[in-house]
Amino acid sequence: MNGLPTLATLLADARRRLTMAGVDTAAIDARLLVEAATGASRLDLLAAADRTVAAEAAARLDGWVDRRATGEPVGRILGATSFYGLDFALGPDTLEPRPDTETLVEVALAAVRTGLIAGASPDGTGLRLLDLGTGTGAIAVALLAKMPGASGIATDLAPGALDVARTNAARNGVGGRLDFALGDFFAAVNGSFDLVVSNPPYIASDVIAGLDREVRLHDPRLALDGGSDGLDAYRAILAGIDEHLAAGGLLAVEIGWDQGQAVAALFRAAGLMEIEVHRDLGGRDRVVSGRRNMQFD
Template sequence: MSDAPTLGALLVAARRRLKDAGIDTADIDARLLVEAATGASRLDMLAAADRSVAPDAVERLQKWLHRRAAGEPVGRILGAASFYGLDFALGPDTLEPRPDTETLVEVALAAVRAGRIAGASPHGDGLRLLDLGTGTGAIAVTLLAKLPCARGVATDLSPGALSVARDNAHRNGVGDRLDFAQGDFFSAVSGSFNLIVSNPPYIASAVISDLDPEVRLHDPLLALDGGPDGLDAYRTIVGDLHDHLVPGALFAVEIGWDQGKAVEALFGTAGLVEIEVHCDLGGRQRVVSGRRSTQFD
């Protein structure tokens, strides 16, 4: 009889180890790490729990559990994360895409599918989107994956992030519809768009040291630091918005949970109309959207 541990036993032990380490998401993290370390599928975890696991897979899992118990996020350990049902590789110059950001995707998709984007059909025909500060490319890639007729441009100041985003676009089948440009927000692009989205840095500089270690120690500072009040990136973007947003187009950004009123005011100074603050599934303010009036100049 083999003494090799089974999938089921490994999962139980992994959950216990992460819970003992105080990891709030121990159950799901343990499952993801066991699946990745052993090559097991979600179905295997349920239907083949008594399957023996090879020693090299057990050793790999133990190393990963040690890293997770020390506070390293699962996505960083595995080098990839899931976002809106798609898989995205991570890099040292990218944020790990998080479920809260899916709110921004939902807002943009709802506007397109409702026919509320000037010049674009509900399937994205005629849609030209711009993602400012793309990171992994999660927002732009997801929108293009869901809107098969749309095209887009993604920018980032970091060449490393752009390399990761480009790979993610190809792995998710939209590489031929997404172009990339290196630069600070609008500095790298020309022309106009009928949908502009961004998840810019929005953490106030003074509170970065107070962030959860999983963010503070593993996400790049460039993608976090929004200046003294967290609003520097929004001011920069809205200052150049009129050169790139066509009449009737939509502009939407992710925000910090307490920035709704401030970003809403910035949208107003930019001449946007139909400004809305949208909440995430946790009920916190997460996205501000606005439309360029046909009278905007």
């Protein structure tokens, strides 16, 4: 009619280009990019596929598809992603939170809701949590969103990450219950906490060069590099656990799929009890948790 493309033609072209570029998630990524570039809903793509799209939106989509074809993740392109049903802004100093990390949120929530953490009600009342290396704030924000009685602190080494985390806390309605501290793990905080969580750097240094381009080229190395064996961050966290994990408190950390036994051994050496290795939905080891004895030594 007027030479403008339709939603259907844009979607088909985006899917074709991403498939040719070797993007495994071409169909999903094409849909997300078309929706964001045009303002169309998923229903529109089905029920109004013949709707024409303005040239400006089509040009925007064209640039985004080019970027995705070179390996830039959709979340980076759009500047935001979804985690645990919540929306999170991203920044250059943050990882893009991934579905596997939701396992850590589930483990922590289950511990509170089943009364495993003394003095904390199922809704988090009485609970003080600490998120070490918070990045986008995804873990802390998701936990506080599900536990309206809880409060906490989130730390990070990168000022830019903390700025993003503050934005995300406010965006998701928990800004009044989450404080932020700039520093390396426990160095930025005082006192003890009932729940300590972390998704720390856990990739062995010499493995990073072989990671998928989406991670290697677009996630900050500071948030990936776990030292020569990938365990440096766990050692650093456990070195401060006596001072900062309350009696009966829980420490839960995300791990690489092959690190379950090694991290559990570090937990045992640090004197933690009831140590468990939890699997993600794909059946791989993803989280290690352990409690501190109710009676301090």
